[in-house]
Amino acid sequence: xxxxxxxxxxxxxxxxxxxxxxxxxxxxxxxxxxxxxxxxxxxxxxxxxxxxxxxxxxxxxxxxxxxxxxxxxxxxxxxxxxxxxxxxxxxxxxxxxxxxxxxxxxxxxxxxxxxxxxxxxxxxxxxxxxxxxxxxxxxxxxxxxxxxxxxxxxxxxxxxxxxxxxxxxxxxxxxxxxxxxxxxxxxxxxxxxxxxxxxxxxxxxxxxxxxxxxxxxxxxxxxxxxxxxxxxxxxxxxxxxxxxxxxxxxxxxxxxxxxxxxxxxxxxxxxxx
Amino acid sequence: xxxxxxxxxxxxxxxxxxxxxxxxxxxxxxxxxxxxxxxxxxxxxxxxxxxxxxxxxxxxxxxxxxxxxxxxxxxxxxxxxxxxxxxxxxxxxxxxxxxxxxxxxxxxxxxxxxxxxxxxxxxxxxxxxxxxxxxxxxxxxxxxxxxxxxxxxxxxxxxxxxxxxxxxxxxxxxxxxxxxxxxxxxxxxxxxxxxxxxxxxxxxxxxxxxxxxxxxxxxxxxxxxxxxxxxxxxxxxxxxxxxxx
Numbered sequence: 244x245x246x247x248x249x250x251x252x253x254x255x256x257x258x259x260x261x262x263x264x265x266x267x268x269x270x271x272x273x274x275x276x277x278x279x280x281x282x283x284x285x286x287x288x289x290x291x292x293x294x295x296x297x298x299x300x301x302x303x304x305x306x307x308x309x310x311x312x313x314x315x316x317x318x319x320x321x322x323x324x325x326x327x328x329x330x331x332x333x334x335x336x337x338x339x340x341x342x343x344x345x346x347x348x349x350x351x352x353x354x355x356x357x358x359x360x361x362x363x364x365x366x367x368x369x370x371x372x373x374x375x376x377x378x379x380x381x382x383x384x385x386x387x388x389x390x391x392x393x394x395x396x397x398x399x400x401x402x403x404x405x406x407x408x409x410x411x412x413x414x415x416x417x418x419x420x421x422x423x424x425x426x427x428x429x430x431x432x433x434x435x436x437x438x439x440x441x442x443x444x445x446x447x448x449x450x451x452x453x454x455x456x457x458x459x460x461x462x463x464x465x466x467x468x469x470x471x472x473x474x475x476x477x478x479x480x481x482x483x484x485x486x487x488x489x490x491x492x493x494x495x496x497x498x499x500x501x502x503x504x505x506x507x508x509x510x511x512x513x514x515x516x
Numbered sequence: 517x518x519x520x521x522x523x524x525x526x527x528x529x530x531x532x533x534x535x536x537x538x539x540x541x542x543x544x545x546x547x548x549x550x551x552x553x554x555x556x557x558x559x560x561x562x563x564x565x566x567x568x569x570x571x572x573x574x575x576x577x578x579x580x581x582x583x584x585x586x587x588x589x590x591x592x593x594x595x596x597x598x599x600x601x602x603x604x605x606x607x608x609x610x611x612x613x614x615x616x617x618x619x620x621x622x623x624x625x626x627x628x629x630x631x632x633x634x635x636x637x638x639x640x641x642x643x644x645x646x647x648x649x650x651x652x653x654x655x656x657x658x659x660x661x662x663x664x665x666x667x668x669x670x671x672x673x674x675x676x677x678x679x680x681x682x683x684x685x686x687x688x689x690x691x692x693x694x695x696x697x698x699x700x701x702x703x704x705x706x707x708x709x710x711x712x713x714x715x716x717x718x719x720x721x722x723x724x725x726x727x728x729x730x731x732x733x734x735x736x737x738x739x740x741x742x743x744x745x746x747x748x749x750x751x752x753x754x755x756x757x758x759x760x761x
Contacts, residue, residue, distance in 0.1 A: 270586070294586075295633065316616070316631030320551055321753055329628055339623050343636035343665075345590035364594055365637035367674045368667035372636070374622060389673055423585030485753070 254279035262289040264400035268297040273406035275471035281306040294344035301325040311338040322492040353397035354430035403431035413445035414459030433463030437471040529731040531558035543600040547572040553754035555602040560743040593641040601642040607661040610717030612668025612680040615661035632665035639666035643678035652685035654716040701728040
Protein backbone atom coordinates (compact mmCIF):
# COMPACT_ATOMS: atom_id res chain seq x y z
CA UNK A 244 0.00 0.00 0.00
CA UNK A 245 2.70 2.43 -1.05
CA UNK A 246 0.06 4.97 -2.10
CA UNK A 247 -1.42 5.44 1.37
CA UNK A 248 -0.93 8.91 2.84
CA UNK A 249 1.11 9.33 6.01
CA UNK A 250 -0.09 10.92 9.23
CA UNK A 251 1.35 14.31 8.29
CA UNK A 252 -0.74 14.26 5.09
CA UNK A 253 -3.84 13.56 7.21
CA UNK A 254 -3.00 16.33 9.68
CA UNK A 255 -2.86 18.83 6.82
CA UNK A 256 -6.52 18.08 6.01
CA UNK A 257 -7.62 19.11 9.54
CA UNK A 258 -8.21 22.86 9.62
CA UNK A 259 -7.55 25.06 12.63
CA UNK A 260 -10.64 25.31 14.81
CA UNK A 261 -11.91 21.83 13.94
CA UNK A 262 -13.86 19.77 16.49
CA UNK A 263 -11.97 16.50 16.99
CA UNK A 264 -13.31 13.42 18.81
CA UNK A 265 -10.59 11.33 20.49
CA UNK A 266 -10.89 8.02 22.35
CA UNK A 267 -9.36 7.49 25.80
CA UNK A 268 -5.62 6.76 25.90
CA UNK A 269 -6.11 3.05 26.55
CA UNK A 270 -8.59 2.51 23.74
CA UNK A 271 -7.02 3.07 20.30
CA UNK A 272 -5.71 6.60 20.79
CA UNK A 273 -3.57 7.74 17.84
CA UNK A 274 -0.35 9.22 19.15
CA UNK A 275 0.93 9.33 15.56
CA UNK A 276 -1.90 11.62 14.39
CA UNK A 277 -1.60 13.84 17.47
CA UNK A 278 2.14 14.22 16.87
CA UNK A 279 1.40 15.14 13.25
CA UNK A 280 -1.10 17.80 14.34
CA UNK A 281 1.52 19.31 16.63
CA UNK A 282 4.13 19.25 13.84
CA UNK A 283 1.63 21.01 11.58
CA UNK A 284 1.23 23.75 14.18
CA UNK A 285 -2.53 23.27 14.48
CA UNK A 286 -4.35 25.99 16.45
CA UNK A 287 -7.71 26.60 18.13
CA UNK A 288 -8.74 22.94 18.00
CA UNK A 289 -11.75 21.85 19.99
CA UNK A 290 -11.35 18.41 21.56
CA UNK A 291 -14.10 16.01 22.59
CA UNK A 292 -13.01 13.27 25.00
CA UNK A 293 -14.94 10.09 24.24
CA UNK A 294 -15.59 10.00 27.07
CA UNK A 295 -12.32 11.12 28.76
CA UNK A 296 -8.95 12.55 27.78
CA UNK A 297 -5.42 12.02 29.01
CA UNK A 298 -1.99 11.88 27.40
CA UNK A 299 -3.22 12.89 23.93
CA UNK A 300 -5.15 15.86 25.33
CA UNK A 301 -2.17 16.96 27.40
CA UNK A 302 0.18 16.88 24.40
CA UNK A 303 -2.15 18.96 22.22
CA UNK A 304 -2.95 21.43 25.00
CA UNK A 305 0.72 21.83 25.91
CA UNK A 306 1.59 22.45 22.27
CA UNK A 307 -0.86 25.37 22.17
CA UNK A 308 -3.12 23.63 19.66
CA UNK A 309 -6.32 23.68 21.72
CA UNK A 310 -8.89 26.40 22.45
CA UNK A 311 -11.63 24.33 24.07
CA UNK A 312 -12.29 20.86 25.41
CA UNK A 313 -15.39 18.91 26.37
CA UNK A 314 -14.71 15.81 28.43
CA UNK A 315 -15.70 13.81 31.49
CA UNK A 316 -12.15 13.85 32.86
CA UNK A 317 -8.53 14.56 31.98
CA UNK A 318 -6.06 12.26 33.72
CA UNK A 319 -2.87 10.33 33.05
CA UNK A 320 -4.20 7.38 35.08
CA UNK A 321 -1.51 5.80 37.25
CA UNK A 322 0.88 8.62 36.22
CA UNK A 323 -1.38 11.18 37.91
CA UNK A 324 -2.70 14.56 36.82
CA UNK A 325 -2.25 15.85 33.28
CA UNK A 326 0.22 18.71 33.89
CA UNK A 327 -0.21 20.82 30.75
CA UNK A 328 -4.01 20.61 31.04
CA UNK A 329 -3.89 21.73 34.66
CA UNK A 330 -1.48 24.57 33.85
CA UNK A 331 -3.52 25.82 30.88
CA UNK A 332 -6.74 25.73 32.87
CA UNK A 333 -5.20 27.72 35.72
CA UNK A 334 -3.78 30.27 33.25
CA UNK A 335 -7.26 30.82 31.84
CA UNK A 336 -6.43 30.15 28.20
CA UNK A 337 -8.45 26.95 27.90
CA UNK A 338 -12.26 26.68 27.84
CA UNK A 339 -13.48 23.53 29.55
CA UNK A 340 -16.95 22.04 29.36
CA UNK A 341 -17.31 19.37 32.00
CA UNK A 342 -19.47 16.39 31.10
CA UNK A 343 -20.06 12.88 32.40
CA UNK A 344 -19.16 9.75 30.44
CA UNK A 345 -22.60 8.49 29.40
CA UNK A 346 -23.67 11.99 28.31
CA UNK A 347 -20.88 12.08 25.73
CA UNK A 348 -21.78 8.59 24.48
CA UNK A 349 -25.42 9.68 24.29
CA UNK A 350 -24.59 12.86 22.34
CA UNK A 351 -22.68 10.81 19.77
CA UNK A 352 -25.44 8.19 19.57
CA UNK A 353 -27.89 10.99 18.80
CA UNK A 354 -25.62 12.26 16.00
CA UNK A 355 -25.23 8.68 14.73
CA UNK A 356 -29.02 8.40 14.45
CA UNK A 357 -29.40 11.87 12.94
CA UNK A 358 -31.74 12.99 15.72
CA UNK A 359 -31.30 16.32 17.56
CA UNK A 360 -31.13 14.87 21.10
CA UNK A 361 -31.57 11.79 23.26
CA UNK A 362 -32.68 11.49 26.91
CA UNK A 363 -30.38 10.26 29.67
CA UNK A 364 -31.09 9.26 33.27
CA UNK A 365 -28.99 10.47 36.19
CA UNK A 366 -27.38 13.94 36.26
CA UNK A 367 -30.18 15.55 38.32
CA UNK A 368 -28.63 17.37 41.27
CA UNK A 369 -25.16 17.49 39.70
CA UNK A 370 -23.42 20.84 39.26
CA UNK A 371 -22.33 19.59 35.83
CA UNK A 372 -25.95 19.88 34.74
CA UNK A 373 -26.18 23.31 36.37
CA UNK A 374 -23.26 24.47 34.18
CA UNK A 375 -24.62 23.02 30.93
CA UNK A 376 -27.28 25.41 29.59
CA UNK A 377 -27.24 23.26 26.42
CA UNK A 378 -28.60 20.28 28.40
CA UNK A 379 -32.35 20.55 29.06
CA UNK A 380 -34.51 18.95 31.71
CA UNK A 381 -38.01 17.98 30.60
CA UNK A 382 -40.82 16.08 32.25
CA UNK A 383 -41.00 12.53 30.83
CA UNK A 384 -44.10 12.76 28.59
CA UNK A 385 -44.76 9.02 28.95
CA UNK A 386 -44.81 8.86 32.76
CA UNK A 387 -48.08 9.05 34.72
CA UNK A 388 -46.42 11.15 37.45
CA UNK A 389 -43.80 13.91 37.30
CA UNK A 390 -40.48 12.42 36.15
CA UNK A 391 -37.77 14.95 35.24
CA UNK A 392 -35.24 13.63 32.73
CA UNK A 393 -32.28 15.26 30.96
CA UNK A 394 -32.04 15.73 27.20
CA UNK A 395 -28.55 15.71 25.68
CA UNK A 396 -28.13 17.43 22.29
CA UNK A 397 -26.35 15.60 19.49
CA UNK A 398 -22.67 16.31 18.90
CA UNK A 399 -21.32 15.98 15.37
CA UNK A 400 -17.52 16.19 15.50
CA UNK A 401 -15.75 17.36 12.37
CA UNK A 402 -13.33 14.44 12.64
CA UNK A 403 -12.94 11.27 14.69
CA UNK A 404 -9.23 10.48 15.16
CA UNK A 405 -7.98 7.07 16.28
CA UNK A 406 -5.49 4.30 15.66
CA UNK A 407 -6.64 0.83 14.60
CA UNK A 408 -4.75 -2.44 14.36
CA UNK A 409 -5.61 -2.79 10.68
CA UNK A 410 -7.61 -1.61 7.70
CA UNK A 411 -8.40 -3.51 4.51
CA UNK A 412 -7.96 -2.73 0.84
CA UNK A 413 -11.64 -1.74 0.62
CA UNK A 414 -11.08 1.11 3.11
CA UNK A 415 -12.76 -0.52 6.12
CA UNK A 416 -11.16 -0.29 9.57
CA UNK A 417 -11.18 -2.93 12.31
CA UNK A 418 -11.63 -1.81 15.95
CA UNK A 419 -12.89 -5.09 17.37
CA UNK A 420 -15.09 -4.84 20.42
CA UNK A 421 -14.42 -1.11 20.95
CA UNK A 422 -17.81 -0.31 19.53
CA UNK A 423 -17.90 3.15 21.13
CA UNK A 424 -15.25 4.04 18.54
CA UNK A 425 -17.64 2.95 15.82
CA UNK A 426 -20.27 5.31 17.23
CA UNK A 427 -17.66 8.07 17.38
CA UNK A 428 -16.79 7.45 13.71
CA UNK A 429 -20.45 7.22 12.67
CA UNK A 430 -21.24 10.51 14.41
CA UNK A 431 -18.31 12.47 12.95
CA UNK A 432 -18.32 14.02 9.50
CA UNK A 433 -15.42 11.70 8.78
CA UNK A 434 -12.97 9.43 10.56
CA UNK A 435 -9.23 9.88 10.05
CA UNK A 436 -7.47 6.70 11.07
CA UNK A 437 -3.89 5.59 11.49
CA UNK A 438 -3.30 1.82 11.30
CA UNK A 439 -0.59 -0.69 12.04
CA UNK A 440 -1.08 -2.49 8.72
CA UNK A 441 -3.42 -3.03 5.78
CA UNK A 442 -4.78 -6.48 4.97
CA UNK A 443 -5.99 -7.83 1.64
CA UNK A 444 -9.67 -8.15 0.72
CA UNK A 445 -12.89 -6.71 2.17
CA UNK A 446 -13.64 -7.43 5.84
CA UNK A 447 -17.35 -6.81 5.33
CA UNK A 448 -17.44 -10.06 3.35
CA UNK A 449 -16.02 -11.97 6.33
CA UNK A 450 -18.64 -12.94 8.96
CA UNK A 451 -15.94 -13.29 11.65
CA UNK A 452 -14.31 -9.90 11.10
CA UNK A 453 -17.32 -7.79 10.08
CA UNK A 454 -18.74 -7.27 13.62
CA UNK A 455 -15.53 -5.45 14.58
CA UNK A 456 -15.44 -3.27 11.49
CA UNK A 457 -16.13 0.42 10.88
CA UNK A 458 -17.33 0.61 7.31
CA UNK A 459 -15.32 2.68 4.86
CA UNK A 460 -18.50 4.76 4.40
CA UNK A 461 -17.42 6.69 7.49
CA UNK A 462 -13.66 6.76 6.86
CA UNK A 463 -12.18 9.86 5.23
CA UNK A 464 -8.58 8.71 5.08
CA UNK A 465 -6.26 6.03 6.43
CA UNK A 466 -2.54 6.46 7.13
CA UNK A 467 -0.05 3.69 7.71
CA UNK A 468 1.65 4.24 11.08
CA UNK A 469 3.25 1.17 12.66
CA UNK A 470 3.45 1.57 16.45
CA UNK A 471 1.19 4.58 15.96
CA UNK A 472 -0.34 4.21 19.44
CA UNK A 473 3.00 3.99 21.28
CA UNK A 474 3.89 4.90 24.01
CA UNK A 475 0.24 4.08 24.69
CA UNK A 476 -0.75 0.46 24.29
CA UNK A 477 -2.75 -1.13 21.47
CA UNK A 478 -5.22 -3.86 22.52
CA UNK A 479 -3.28 -7.13 22.75
CA UNK A 480 -0.70 -6.02 20.16
CA UNK A 481 1.64 -4.06 22.43
CA UNK A 482 1.46 -2.76 25.99
CA UNK A 483 1.61 0.84 27.14
CA UNK A 484 5.06 2.09 28.17
CA UNK A 485 4.19 3.14 31.72
CA UNK A 486 7.72 4.41 32.37
CA UNK A 487 7.55 6.71 29.36
CA UNK A 488 4.20 8.14 30.49
CA UNK A 489 5.49 8.64 34.03
CA UNK A 490 8.62 10.36 32.70
CA UNK A 491 6.39 12.57 30.54
CA UNK A 492 4.26 13.47 33.56
CA UNK A 493 7.38 14.61 35.41
CA UNK A 494 8.91 16.50 32.47
CA UNK A 495 5.68 18.27 31.53
CA UNK A 496 5.33 19.89 34.94
CA UNK A 497 7.42 22.74 33.52
CA UNK A 498 7.03 24.51 30.19
CA UNK A 499 10.73 23.90 29.51
CA UNK A 500 10.42 20.21 30.28
CA UNK A 501 7.44 19.94 27.97
CA UNK A 502 9.25 21.80 25.16
CA UNK A 503 12.17 19.44 25.57
CA UNK A 504 9.82 16.46 25.37
CA UNK A 505 8.28 17.79 22.14
CA UNK A 506 11.70 18.35 20.61
CA UNK A 507 12.78 14.81 21.47
CA UNK A 508 9.68 12.78 20.66
CA UNK A 509 7.32 14.81 18.47
CA UNK A 510 8.98 17.34 16.20
CA UNK A 511 11.00 14.86 14.17
CA UNK A 512 8.91 13.44 11.29
CA UNK A 513 8.44 9.69 11.64
CA UNK A 514 10.63 7.36 9.64
CA UNK A 515 9.01 6.43 6.33
CA UNK A 516 7.56 2.98 6.34
CA UNK B 517 6.67 -10.91 51.40
CA UNK B 518 6.50 -10.16 55.13
CA UNK B 519 3.75 -11.38 57.40
CA UNK B 520 2.74 -7.88 58.51
CA UNK B 521 -0.69 -6.78 57.32
CA UNK B 522 -0.41 -4.02 54.74
CA UNK B 523 -2.89 -1.11 55.08
CA UNK B 524 -4.10 -1.90 51.55
CA UNK B 525 -4.89 -5.49 52.60
CA UNK B 526 -6.84 -4.25 55.60
CA UNK B 527 -8.85 -1.85 53.39
CA UNK B 528 -9.57 -4.54 50.80
CA UNK B 529 -10.95 -6.80 53.52
CA UNK B 530 -13.04 -3.97 55.03
CA UNK B 531 -14.54 -3.36 51.57
CA UNK B 532 -15.15 -7.08 51.05
CA UNK B 533 -17.12 -7.26 54.31
CA UNK B 534 -19.28 -4.32 53.25
CA UNK B 535 -19.95 -5.97 49.89
CA UNK B 536 -21.08 -9.14 51.70
CA UNK B 537 -23.21 -7.29 54.29
CA UNK B 538 -26.28 -9.55 54.56
CA UNK B 539 -28.53 -6.56 55.32
CA UNK B 540 -27.69 -4.78 52.05
CA UNK B 541 -29.32 -5.66 48.72
CA UNK B 542 -27.46 -8.55 47.05
CA UNK B 543 -24.42 -7.74 44.92
CA UNK B 544 -24.59 -10.17 42.03
CA UNK B 545 -22.84 -7.90 39.54
CA UNK B 546 -20.15 -5.46 40.68
CA UNK B 547 -18.35 -2.99 38.45
CA UNK B 548 -15.02 -1.42 39.35
CA UNK B 549 -13.82 1.73 37.62
CA UNK B 550 -10.38 2.67 36.39
CA UNK B 551 -7.44 3.05 38.77
CA UNK B 552 -9.19 1.36 41.71
CA UNK B 553 -6.84 -1.43 42.79
CA UNK B 554 -8.09 -1.77 46.39
CA UNK B 555 -11.80 -2.12 45.42
CA UNK B 556 -10.70 -4.53 42.69
CA UNK B 557 -8.79 -6.57 45.29
CA UNK B 558 -11.89 -6.63 47.53
CA UNK B 559 -13.99 -7.97 44.66
CA UNK B 560 -11.46 -10.64 43.69
CA UNK B 561 -11.28 -11.63 47.33
CA UNK B 562 -15.00 -12.33 47.69
CA UNK B 563 -14.92 -14.26 44.43
CA UNK B 564 -12.02 -16.34 45.75
CA UNK B 565 -13.90 -16.94 49.00
CA UNK B 566 -16.50 -18.61 46.82
CA UNK B 567 -19.30 -16.07 46.45
CA UNK B 568 -20.90 -16.22 43.00
CA UNK B 569 -20.45 -12.68 41.77
CA UNK B 570 -19.96 -11.26 38.29
CA UNK B 571 -17.14 -8.72 38.17
CA UNK B 572 -16.81 -6.11 35.44
CA UNK B 573 -13.44 -4.45 35.83
CA UNK B 574 -12.83 -1.49 33.57
CA UNK B 575 -9.39 -1.32 32.00
CA UNK B 576 -8.60 -4.95 32.68
CA UNK B 577 -5.99 -5.61 30.04
CA UNK B 578 -7.08 -9.15 29.29
CA UNK B 579 -10.65 -10.21 29.93
CA UNK B 580 -12.31 -6.87 29.18
CA UNK B 581 -15.91 -7.62 30.25
CA UNK B 582 -17.61 -5.62 27.51
CA UNK B 583 -18.31 -6.32 23.84
CA UNK B 584 -19.82 -2.88 23.07
CA UNK B 585 -17.05 -0.64 24.35
CA UNK B 586 -16.86 0.97 27.78
CA UNK B 587 -20.22 2.56 26.96
CA UNK B 588 -21.78 -0.81 27.82
CA UNK B 589 -21.02 -0.19 31.52
CA UNK B 590 -23.41 2.77 31.49
CA UNK B 591 -26.06 0.92 29.51
CA UNK B 592 -25.89 -1.96 32.01
CA UNK B 593 -26.18 0.46 34.92
CA UNK B 594 -29.01 2.35 33.25
CA UNK B 595 -30.97 -0.90 32.98
CA UNK B 596 -30.28 -1.80 36.60
CA UNK B 597 -27.96 -4.70 35.74
CA UNK B 598 -25.12 -3.46 37.98
CA UNK B 599 -25.74 -3.87 41.70
CA UNK B 600 -22.71 -2.19 43.23
CA UNK B 601 -20.15 0.40 42.16
CA UNK B 602 -17.32 2.28 43.84
CA UNK B 603 -16.82 6.05 43.73
CA UNK B 604 -14.27 8.39 45.25
CA UNK B 605 -13.92 12.12 45.43
CA UNK B 606 -11.44 14.94 45.71
CA UNK B 607 -13.93 16.14 48.30
CA UNK B 608 -16.68 14.18 50.06
CA UNK B 609 -19.12 15.85 52.43
CA UNK B 610 -21.45 14.79 55.21
CA UNK B 611 -24.39 14.44 52.81
CA UNK B 612 -22.32 11.94 50.75
CA UNK B 613 -21.99 14.45 47.92
CA UNK B 614 -18.83 13.85 45.90
CA UNK B 615 -16.71 16.43 44.10
CA UNK B 616 -14.41 15.34 41.28
CA UNK B 617 -14.49 18.79 39.62
CA UNK B 618 -12.25 20.91 41.83
CA UNK B 619 -12.16 23.70 44.37
CA UNK B 620 -12.70 27.42 43.96
CA UNK B 621 -14.49 29.05 41.05
CA UNK B 622 -15.98 26.72 38.41
CA UNK B 623 -14.50 24.56 36.92
CA UNK B 624 -11.87 24.25 39.63
CA UNK B 625 -9.79 27.44 39.54
CA UNK B 626 -8.40 26.54 42.98
CA UNK B 627 -7.34 22.92 42.69
CA UNK B 628 -8.62 21.11 39.61
CA UNK B 629 -9.56 17.46 40.11
CA UNK B 630 -9.59 15.08 37.11
CA UNK B 631 -13.29 15.43 36.30
CA UNK B 632 -16.45 13.57 37.14
CA UNK B 633 -16.08 10.48 34.89
CA UNK B 634 -19.39 8.58 35.01
CA UNK B 635 -20.25 9.51 38.61
CA UNK B 636 -23.14 11.87 37.82
CA UNK B 637 -24.91 8.91 36.25
CA UNK B 638 -23.66 5.85 38.15
CA UNK B 639 -24.35 7.18 41.66
CA UNK B 640 -28.06 7.50 40.81
CA UNK B 641 -28.43 4.36 38.70
CA UNK B 642 -26.72 1.78 40.91
CA UNK B 643 -28.53 0.42 44.00
CA UNK B 644 -25.38 0.41 46.16
CA UNK B 645 -22.29 2.63 46.04
CA UNK B 646 -19.34 2.26 48.33
CA UNK B 647 -17.39 5.51 48.63
CA UNK B 648 -13.69 4.88 48.94
CA UNK B 649 -10.89 7.37 49.52
CA UNK B 650 -7.63 6.50 51.26
CA UNK B 651 -6.80 10.08 52.27
CA UNK B 652 -8.81 10.91 55.38
CA UNK B 653 -8.17 14.58 56.13
CA UNK B 654 -10.20 17.74 56.56
CA UNK B 655 -9.05 18.65 53.05
CA UNK B 656 -11.00 15.70 51.61
CA UNK B 657 -13.81 15.14 54.14
CA UNK B 658 -15.36 18.60 54.12
CA UNK B 659 -18.52 20.13 55.63
CA UNK B 660 -19.79 20.97 52.15
CA UNK B 661 -18.21 20.14 48.78
CA UNK B 662 -17.30 23.14 46.60
CA UNK B 663 -19.01 21.48 43.62
CA UNK B 664 -21.27 18.47 43.34
CA UNK B 665 -20.22 15.98 40.68
CA UNK B 666 -22.87 13.60 41.94
CA UNK B 667 -25.31 14.15 44.81
CA UNK B 668 -25.50 11.81 47.80
CA UNK B 669 -29.22 12.34 48.27
CA UNK B 670 -31.92 13.27 45.75
CA UNK B 671 -35.35 14.80 46.37
CA UNK B 672 -38.48 12.67 45.91
CA UNK B 673 -39.41 12.42 42.25
CA UNK B 674 -35.82 12.19 40.97
CA UNK B 675 -35.22 8.76 39.46
CA UNK B 676 -32.65 7.08 41.71
CA UNK B 677 -32.07 3.42 42.65
CA UNK B 678 -29.82 3.90 45.69
CA UNK B 679 -27.03 5.85 47.30
CA UNK B 680 -23.93 5.39 49.40
CA UNK B 681 -23.88 2.31 51.60
CA UNK B 682 -20.67 3.35 53.32
CA UNK B 683 -17.51 5.44 53.16
CA UNK B 684 -14.19 3.67 53.66
CA UNK B 685 -11.02 5.70 54.25
CA UNK B 686 -7.49 5.01 55.35
CA UNK B 687 -8.58 5.67 58.95
CA UNK B 688 -12.16 4.45 59.36
CA UNK B 689 -15.40 2.97 58.06
CA UNK B 690 -18.58 5.09 58.09
CA UNK B 691 -22.06 3.82 57.28
CA UNK B 692 -24.45 6.17 55.47
CA UNK B 693 -27.87 5.90 57.12
CA UNK B 694 -30.84 8.18 56.48
CA UNK B 695 -28.73 10.84 54.86
CA UNK B 696 -26.03 11.01 57.52
CA UNK B 697 -22.72 9.28 58.17
CA UNK B 698 -22.26 7.15 61.28
CA UNK B 699 -18.79 6.04 62.34
CA UNK B 700 -18.81 2.22 62.23
CA UNK B 701 -15.20 1.38 63.06
CA UNK B 702 -11.75 2.87 63.06
CA UNK B 703 -8.58 1.17 61.86
CA UNK B 704 -5.75 0.22 64.24
CA UNK B 705 -3.88 3.26 65.54
CA UNK B 706 -6.96 5.49 65.25
CA UNK B 707 -9.50 6.48 67.88
CA UNK B 708 -12.81 8.32 68.11
CA UNK B 709 -10.76 11.44 68.88
CA UNK B 710 -8.37 11.07 65.97
CA UNK B 711 -11.23 10.48 63.54
CA UNK B 712 -12.98 13.61 64.83
CA UNK B 713 -9.75 15.57 64.46
CA UNK B 714 -9.37 14.63 60.79
CA UNK B 715 -13.01 14.72 59.65
CA UNK B 716 -14.46 18.00 58.44
CA UNK B 717 -18.12 16.98 58.34
CA UNK B 718 -20.47 16.22 61.23
CA UNK B 719 -21.33 12.55 61.79
CA UNK B 720 -22.83 10.27 64.43
CA UNK B 721 -20.68 7.95 66.52
CA UNK B 722 -21.41 5.21 69.02
CA UNK B 723 -20.24 5.59 72.62
CA UNK B 724 -17.53 3.04 71.97
CA UNK B 725 -16.06 2.81 68.49
CA UNK B 726 -14.98 -0.72 67.52
CA UNK B 727 -11.75 -1.40 65.71
CA UNK B 728 -12.01 -2.40 62.04
CA UNK B 729 -11.57 -6.20 62.12
CA UNK B 730 -8.21 -7.44 60.89
CA UNK B 731 -8.03 -9.75 57.88
CA UNK B 732 -8.17 -13.42 58.78
CA UNK B 733 -5.33 -15.78 57.90
CA UNK B 734 -7.49 -17.22 55.11
CA UNK B 735 -8.24 -13.78 53.67
CA UNK B 736 -4.57 -12.82 53.75
CA UNK B 737 -3.56 -16.04 52.03
CA UNK B 738 -6.13 -15.44 49.28
CA UNK B 739 -5.04 -11.81 48.82
CA UNK B 740 -1.38 -12.76 48.59
CA UNK B 741 -2.02 -15.75 46.32
CA UNK B 742 -4.84 -15.83 43.77
CA UNK B 743 -5.94 -12.18 44.16
CA UNK B 744 -2.39 -10.99 43.57
CA UNK B 745 -2.17 -13.27 40.52
CA UNK B 746 -5.38 -11.76 39.08
CA UNK B 747 -4.24 -8.19 39.66
CA UNK B 748 -0.58 -8.08 38.72
CA UNK B 749 -1.15 -7.50 35.02
CA UNK B 750 -3.68 -4.66 35.38
CA UNK B 751 -2.14 -3.01 38.47
CA UNK B 752 1.61 -3.68 38.31
CA UNK B 753 2.66 -0.61 40.32
CA UNK B 754 0.13 -1.33 43.07
CA UNK B 755 1.08 -5.01 43.29
CA UNK B 756 4.77 -4.15 43.47
CA UNK B 757 4.13 -1.69 46.30
CA UNK B 758 1.89 -3.94 48.39
CA UNK B 759 3.16 -7.41 47.62
CA UNK B 760 6.71 -6.66 46.70
CA UNK B 761 7.14 -7.84 43.14
